[in-house]
Amino acid sequence: MGWAEYFVRRGHAVYLPDQSSRARSGFDATTINQVRLGKKPPEKLPAIFTFGREAAWDLFRFGPQYPEPFADQQFPIEALGEFGNQVIPDLNATLPTPNPTYANLADLARSAGGAVLVGHSESGFFPEQAALADSSNVLGVVSIEGQCPPPTDAQLASLAKIPTLIVFGDHLGDSKISGPLWTKALADCKAFVRRLKAAGGTALLAELPKFGFKGNTHMLMQDRNNLEVADWMLDWIRDNALRRTAKRAVGKNRSGD
């Protein structure tokens, strides 16, 4: 069972939006059609990112190098073909700046009447970006296996008001090509969490092995122990982000609002 269904079964309303330019959110095909018609040169085409199984194996830390798995890794390798079917081309190069997904996520939180935003990988820091666009309905942010670009001091002061959970799996430095990328992401996120705490924020940088979860890959929501990780994460969300909602609801009742 995937997390979207499992979160619902645990009693949470779940929205699974596709980021701008991706899947059901569509993308702007204008430039591609203009190049086809000779109205723009080929070098104006967006660079469309995608990957095959060998690159995924290293980048997502199924093992040190394709096709060798880590002895304790949790991804169901027998499902690698089905996993490949889920890969869709990345058209972010067609997007304007800032990425419209940030404000759209904040809007979704508003229309839901408050939400905990969860991002993964490329979208790992989107919850924080959404909160920087409009934090008023962001009850908490969870960034899984993403990057943590350093915010300005003013941005940090705003983010420190939002309970923040940063999650990484196992073997961060152990894949042959991508090891340094993950080691840097971890270091940057550790620095981000230190700054949040120094500003009085509720923040946790969780390396899953230190919480008893061994062998988790980049795709930890699809790993064999995905529901155990989900339970642990939902507990953190309940204790650190949703209690804040409960307090707000009490306050609302008292004021008769």
Add this chain to the structure above:
Amino acid sequence: MGWAEYFVRRGHAVYLPDQSSRARSGFDATTINQVRLGKKPPEKLPAIFTFGREAAWDLFRFGPQYPEPFADQQFPIEALGEFGNQVIPDLNATLPTPNPTYANLADLARSAGGAVLVGHSESGFFPEQAALADSSNVLGVVSIEGQCPPPTDAQLASLAKIPTLIVFGDHLGDSKISGPLWTKALADCKAFVRRLKAAGGTALLAELPKFGFKGNTHMLMQDRNNLEVADWMLDWIRDNALRRTAKRAVGKNRSGD
């Protein structure tokens, strides 16, 4: 409420797959990247179909021409902006022949243990195409506002075994540019249904105005009376397609299978 949710509330399991090359099913970006890198000429780029509100207004029969609505039309014009947000580029030009969606739909029917397949517009005849690929788990087909390319006699004999509902909305000949397109689609589908019936099939060509539903557009599942149309359609499915399943289930019980 949309049909996917409403069908569930009426007690049916619902799967809403994205066709190959579209949305969460992804597409093959190889050619676009090759042209960008100078390895193929620009004219090899796929023609990506999309449309704006003026073209949609005519093609989807919100009125005779933009921005004039039919007096009795049912589409919530005030939501035209949100409707536009749902438009995603059509990358079918990147697909091989035959369209992989046909066999994938048949596979979905199999993995669901039997299904009624419903298609709309471009995918209107996909249910029939899926049944031609593998009819063994197709309990019925519903083609809404699509085209009916004439099957061969052998294909027709196969399709005549499957309960078939073809649905069209109102004002088929009344939009200024697209009128002839819809008039031809209706005529082709009438001929198709006549052939199914002549071969002993259960088939209905339903022009909604003749069933009491006036003013429905091409987007009839989003029209104001969408749930009334859904109820009527589900009744037809229950009476003509699902009773066949019930009989099969009884047969199964009798044989102890």
